[in-house]
Amino acid sequence: MDTAKDQVVSAAVAPAGAPVRDLTPAEIDALAVAGDFAAISKPHMSPILGRYYERSWSHGEGHTLYDSDGRGFLDFACGIATTSLGHHHPAVTQAIKDQADKLLHICNALGYLEPVARLATLLADACPDPLDTVFFCNSGAEAIESALKLARRVTGRPGIIAFRGAFHGRTFGAASITSSSLNYRLGYEPLLPSVYLTPFPNVYRYFGDDEEAATAGAMGALRTLLGHEIPASSVAAIIIEPIQGEGGFNPAPASFLRQLRALCDENGIMLICDEVQTGVGRTGKMWAFEEAGIVPDVVCVAKALANGMPLGAIVTRRELQEKWGVGAHGTTFGGNPVSCAAGIAVMKTIAEQDLIANAAARGAELQTALKALMAKDDRIGDVRGRGLMVGVELVKDRTTRDPDTDLCETLLLACADQGLLVLNCGTHHNVMRFLPPIDVTTEEIATAVELFAAALRSLPRSAA
Numbered sequence: 001m002d003t004a005k006d007q008v009v010s011a012a013v014a015p016a017g018a019p020v021r022d023l024t025p026a027e028i029d030a031l032a033v034a035g036d037f038a039a040i041s042k043p044h045m046s047p048i049l050g051r052y053y054e055r056s057w058s059h060g061e062g063h064t065l066y067d068s069d070g071r072g073f074l075d076f077a078c079g080i081a082t083t084s085l086g087h088h089h090p091a092v093t094q095a096i097k098d099q100a101d102k103l104l105h106i107c108n109a110l111g112y113l114e115p116v117a118r119l120a121t122l123l124a125d126a127c128p129d130p131l132d133t134v135f136f137c138n139s140g141a142e143a144i145e146s147a148l149k150l151a152r153r154v155t156g157r158p159g160i161i162a163f164r165g166a167f168h169g170r171t172f173g174a175a176s177i178t179s180s181s182l183n184y185r186l187g188y189e190p191l192l193p194s195v196y197l198t199p200f201p202n203v204y205r206y207f208g209d210d211e212e213a214a215t216a217g218a219m220g221a222l223r224t225l226l227g228h229e230i231p232a233s234s235v236a237a238i239i240i241e242p243i244q245g246e247g248g249f250n251p252a253p254a255s256f257l258r259q260l261r262a263l264c265d266e267n268g269i270m271l272i273c274d275e276v277q278t279g280v281g282r283t284g285k286m287w288a289f290e291e292a293g294i295v296p297d298v299v300c301v302a303k304a305l306a307n308g309m310p311l312g313a314i315v316t317r318r319e320l321q322e323k324w325g326v327g328a329h330g331t332t333f334g335g336n337p338v339s340c341a342a343g344i345a346v347m348k349t350i351a352e353q354d355l356i357a358n359a360a361a362r363g364a365e366l367q368t369a370l371k372a373l374m375a376k377d378d379r380i381g382d383v384r385g386r387g388l389m390v391g392v393e394l395v396k397d398r399t400t401r402d403p404d405t406d407l408c409e410t411l412l413l414a415c416a417d418q419g420l421l422v423l424n425c426g427t428h429h430n431v432m433r434f435l436p437p438i439d440v441t442t443e444e445i446a447t448a449v450e451l452f453a454a455a456l457r458s459l460p461r462s463a464a
C-alpha cells in the first residue's frame with residue numbers, strides 16, 4: 001500500500017469488492033478540489049487496469065511529475081518509456097497547440113496532410129536503408145497487428161514465430177505472440193493460429209551470463225522448432241524485441257540477432273523488430289537493432305514517437321507495402337495530424353540536441369552507479385540494459401538467482417516515498433526498470449541513484 005494522501009478513500013467510495021454507488025455532482029466537485037481523482041474514478045472506471053500507484057496525478061514539468069498534493073517526483077518511468085523528452089516540453093507543446101488551432105482530424109484515407117507527410121519523411125530518414133516506407137497507426141499493439149498482417153499477406157505463409165517472455169500488446173494478434181505473463185493470455189484462447197513460441201536468449205536467467213551459450217541455445221531451440229513443428233517455408237515472420245521490455249529488460253546478444261537475420265534471409269522469412277519500447281533513441285541508438293548491425297524487414301514503433309500523444313507506425317521497404325495492396329489495411333485515427341506534429345517536434349529535438357548520444361552517455365553513468373550499489377548490496381543480482389533502458393534484477397540469493405518479487409514490489413513504493421518513480425517488470429516481476437527521459441542530466445542520474453539507494457536501505461533485509 002502507498003503511504004501518502006492518495007490512500008485516502010473517500011467516504012463516498014466503498015472498499016474494494018463492495019458495491020460502489022454513484023457520486024453526486026457536488027461530491028465529484030469536492031473530491032476534485034481535494035485532488036482525489038482515484039475516488040472519482042472508482043464508480044465508473046473499469047477495474048481491469050492494474051495500477052503501479054494508487055496516486056492521483058496533477059501535472060508534469062520537465063522531468064518532474066506532480067501529484068495532486070503538489071509533491072514532485074523525479075520521473076524515471078516516463079509513462080512507460082513514452083514521455084522521453086519529459087513533461088510540458090516547449091517544442092512538443094507548441095507543435096500540438098499550433099496543429100490543434102489548424103486541424104484536428106480528417107482521416108488519412110481522405111488525402112494528404114503536411115505534418116503526417118513530414119513525419120513520415122523524418123521517420124524514414126531515421127531508419128537505415130532500405131527501410132523507407134511508413135504506415136501510421138495509433139499504438140504499439142496496432143503496429144504489431146499491422147506487421148503481422150503485412151507478413152502473412154505478402155509472404156502468403158501462415159506461421160509466426162515469437163519469443164517466450166515477450167510482450168507485444170493486448171490485441172488478439174499481439175496477445176497471441178505475448179508470453180511475459182500468463183494473465184495476458186489466460187481465458188482468451190483460441191488465440192491466433194499458427195503462432196509458435198521459442199526460447200529467448202535470456203543471458204542472465206538461463207545461461208549464467210554467457211552470451212555465446214545463450215545464442216547457441218536459443219538458435220538450437222529455434223532450429224528444432226523449424227525441424228519438428230513448422231517448416232521454415234511456412235513461416236511468414238519471426239518477431240523479436242531486441243531488448244525484451246516487460247519480460248525483464250533482457251538484451252538479446254548481438255550474435256543472436258545476427259544469426260536470426262541470417263536464418264530469415266536463408267528462408268525468405270520476414271524479421272520484425274518490435275522497437276515499441278526500445279526505439280526512438282532510448283537505448284543510445286535510434287533503434288536497438290543497430291547495436292547488432294542488422295536491418296529488419298519491419299520495424300514497429302510507438303510510445304516515445306510523439307512523447308505521449310497516441311501514435312504508432314511500421315516502417316518497411318517500399319516493395320513490401322506495395323505488395324501488401326491498397327485497402328488491405330487501414331485506420332480512422334492512425335497518423336492523426338496533432339500526434340504527427342508532436343512527433344516532428346520529437347524527431348527534431350532529438351537531432352538538434354544530440355539526445356541519442358546523451359542517452360548513451362547518461363545510460364553508462366546510470367549503469368556504473370547502479371553496479372556500484374550492487375557491489376554493496378547482494379539483493380541486487382544483476383544490472384543490465386542499453387542506454388537509458390536499464391534493469392536492476394532483485395534476487396533472494398545471488399548464487400541461485402531466485403527472483404525476489406516481494407522485494408521489488410515493496411521497493412517500487414519505497415522509491416516513490418523517496419520521490420523517485422521507477423517501474424517493475426519481468427516474468428517474475430522482480431526487475432526494477434529505469435526509463436529516464438533521454439534528455440536527463442548527470443545530476444539527475446546521481447539523484448535518482450541516491451533515492452533508489454535510500455529506498456533500498458529503508459527496507460530491512462528480512463523483507464527480502
Ligand SMILES: Cc1ncc(COP(=O)(O)O)c(C=O)c1O
Pocket residue numbers: 080139140141142144167168169170241245246274275276277278302303
Ligand atoms: C515492446 C512492446 N511492444 C508493444 C507494446 C504495446 O504497445 P501499446 O500499449 O501502445 O499497445 C508494448 C507496450 O508496453 C511494448 O512494450
